[in-house]
Amino acid sequence: MRRVGGSRRGLDMWLLQRASAIYMAIFLPVFLLILLDSRPLDYAVWQGLFATLALKVATLLFVAALLTHAWIGLREIFIDYIHCTRCALLRLFLYFAFALLYLACLIWAADILWSVR
Amino acid sequence: MHRKRPFFLDLLAIRLPIGGVVSILHRASGAMLSLAIPALLYILMLSLRSAEDFAQVQAFFDGGLGGLIGLGLLWALLHHLFAGLRHLGFDIGWGEEKLPARLTAKLALLAAIVIVGVVALLRLLQSGGTP
Numbered sequence: 001m002r003r004v005g006g007s008r009r010g011l012d013m014w015l016l017q018r019a020s021a022i023y024m025a026i027f028l029p030v031f032l033l034i035l036l037d038s039r040p041l042d043y044a045v046w047q048g049l050f051a052t053l054a055l056k057v058a059t060l061l062f063v064a065a066l067l068t069h070a071w072i073g074l075r076e077i078f079i080d081y082i083h084c085t086r087c088a089l090l091r092l093f094l095y096f097a098f099a100l101l102y103l104a105c106l107i108w109a110a111d112i113l114w115s116v117r
Numbered sequence: 118m119h120r121k122r123p124f125f126l127d128l129l130a131i132r133l134p135i136g137g138v139v140s141i142l143h144r145a146s147g148a149m150l151s152l153a154i155p156a157l158l159y160i161l162m163l164s165l166r167s168a169e170d171f172a173q174v175q176a177f178f179d180g181g182l183g184g185l186i187g188l189g190l191l192w193a194l195l196h197h198l199f200a201g202l203r204h205l206g207f208d209i210g211w212g213e214e215k216l217p218a219r220l221t222a223k224l225a226l227l228a229a230i231v232i233v234g235v236v237a238l239l240r241l242l243q244s245g246g247t248p
């Protein structure tokens with residue numbers, strides 16, 4: 001059976017998994033350095049960091065990369081372990097459920113970040 | 118595709134090579150982190166919402182259970198990051214030979230454990246003995 005979405009989809013996901021990984025691997029150490037540089041870290045300092053537009057944008061991009069990365073990773077796991085003959089529908093349901101959950105998470109993250117003044 | 122094939126999954130008898138251990142933990146830590154995302158966003162929301170909620174988050178991670186959860190997530194993040202960097206290396210053809218591959222596998226496994234161990238130790242010292 002031909003998989004929905006065409007044969008090149010796996011390559012696209014492979015690339016997206018690398019691209020999101022690289023962004024996160026750069027963001028995390030930089031963020032850690034920023035945190036170490038702003039010690040002692042109390043609420044005012046923590047909140048002040050996220051009040052800047054630069055960190056809002058960089059963090060939202062991080063969340064987007066994280067959610068994309070997580071969705072593709074979970075998809076790999078589902079493909080590997082849920083492969084009985086009648087399981088295609090279950091897999092499809094799981095892809096959809098996590099896509100919905102993660103999309104909601106992305107919108108939520110934007111709200112969390114842009115609530116900081 | 119659906120031919121009968123030999124099937125062996127005695128998890129107690131299978132001895133994975135070091136690369137296999139790092140690989141399955143890469144997957145397990147990834148799954149852990151993926152499922153933790155909504156909870157982590159909730160914590161981010163609390164920490165940014167008000168000084169009281171920020172203190173509540175701090176108290177949670179200072180506590181015993183919260184501390185364990187925090188250390189567990191830190192391990193998952195670090196192991197996934199180091200094992201992932203190793204894979205990015207493979208992508209550009211770096212460290213694919215048997216010996217370097219085994220060496221970087223050991224490094225990834227140990228680095229995450231050692232860092233988590235150091236953080237746990239610092240926590241213990243700071244809190245004066247109560248975990």
